[in-house]
Amino acid sequence: MAPSQKQPPAAPAQTHRVPSLVKYEDLLSRTRDFSIIESTLREGEQFSNAFFDTETKIAIAKALDDFGVEYIELTSPVASEQSLADCKAICQLGLKAKILTHVRCHMDDAKIAVETGVDGLDLVIGTSSLLREFSHGKDMAYIEKQAVEVINFVKSKGLEVRFSSEDSFRSDLVDLLSLYRVVDKAGVDRVGIADTVGCADPRQVYDLVRTLRGVVSCDIECHFHNDTGCAIANAYAALEAGATHIDTSVLGIGERNGITPLGGLCARMYTADREYVMGKYKLAKLRDIENLVAENVQIQVPFNNYITGYCAFTHKAGIHAKAILNNPSTYEILKPEDFGMTRYVSIGHRLTGWNAVKNRMVQLGLGLTDAEVKQVTAQIKEMADIRPLNIEEVDTLLRKFHASAEAERIRLSPSDASLHARSSNDNEGTLTAPSPTATDAVNAEKSRLPAPADVSAALA
Ligand SMILES: CC(=O)SCCNC(=O)CCNC(=O)[C@H](O)C(C)(C)COP(=O)(O)OP(=O)(O)OC[C@H]1O[C@@H](n2cnc3c(N)ncnc32)[C@H](O)[C@@H]1OP(=O)(O)O
Ligand SMILES: O=C(O)CCC(=O)C(=O)O
């Protein structure tokens, strides 16, 4: 570019807003200052397949503690003798995370719970007319009186206490806010909002939490079911509106199809503030925690799971692959290495492109000219029109192609052969080979259909 055409140097990126331009919404937001209440050992135990013996509960609690969640919520000790014993056992582990147990807002339950050694109680009672009529049969006046009584009792024991209204989004708003005002005045540490049936959308969540933020001075916890697919978005909207605590479970397990998943919430919050999330959670442990829980409840980690799904960092189409190899930010919002994962570029299919194939050639140490890479890419596409090839089949094809290209070069001009081979090795810095955490993606490729005769013959 001629000197006269030079652009002025770019202004430094603006990282802080001028105070007068900070919006009220930004001041409310807790997306950079929130806590996770991990409820795999409470809500997760309500998942249809869940049965956690003591040893498993302890392993899960330790893993979550190591990951860095701020709270671990346990099943009510009133549920069974073993639940009581397990609650006590987990309290004795000396974990960094605070241990909570989840009980009905009733003195009988609270009296048992405060003796277990927990750091706090999560009290709950249904406030929607449906639950008042068909679950516990109590009216709002009774609920209010009971709530204050139980809160005072728990506080008198020096424990943290949260009060939550089950089915908040189908409860009367005036009833709800009056109740929360009363419990806030009674000195509750947190109030909870629960979308028990998964009916809420992010806008409703934002409105309710923001309104509540103006009514109570205590912390606000939110619990979102995923029946209509909004559990993560709702959690994010709640934090934007000033909620301070979000309930999660590993892989989202819980009643019906569950709640906000721990991994999904991490992915979302990392996108909002990578350093903050990486600073407080050991993200590379997610995969092991999910595998531990999946194995215990006899499910597979879903293919499209946030972060750890087998194809979460697999890139396929040629246009994507080229750009990814030049700069991964082009098609990745999450950096796989931040989660102990590995990127994988899949090439044995008809959507592949020569840039991706060239990259694989370089990985294999096989030098070809760009024109030759384009030729072998055409061969891959032709074969992959019959069925996709796995990585070993692609490698076989590339090696065969390379050997015959080399032989041809030597035949034509023996002294120039090695020059050709070296000329295309200029892309080494951008390589991405299948590696241990990409093995799921590689194995999936291998397990596809057996080779039809014409494909196998070409590779033989
Ligand atoms: C939305 C949620 O996930 S809330 C959390 C759900 N968790 C659990 O249910 C924990 C596991 N539950 C259990 O082990 C049992 O249900 C128990 C021990 C809590 C109660 O068992 P049971 O006494 O046999 O009652 P059952 O489960 O049939 O019915 C629930 C009882 O709790 C009462 N109840 C429900 N919510 C509340 C509440 N917040 N405060 C007081 N009582 C309540 C109901 O009225 C009903 O009592 P009743 O029929 O004896 O009058
Ligand atoms: O205690 C809470 O806030 C939530 C209880 C619960 O699991 C629900 O309402 O779905």
Ligand SMILES: [Zn+2]
């Ligand atoms: Zn729930």
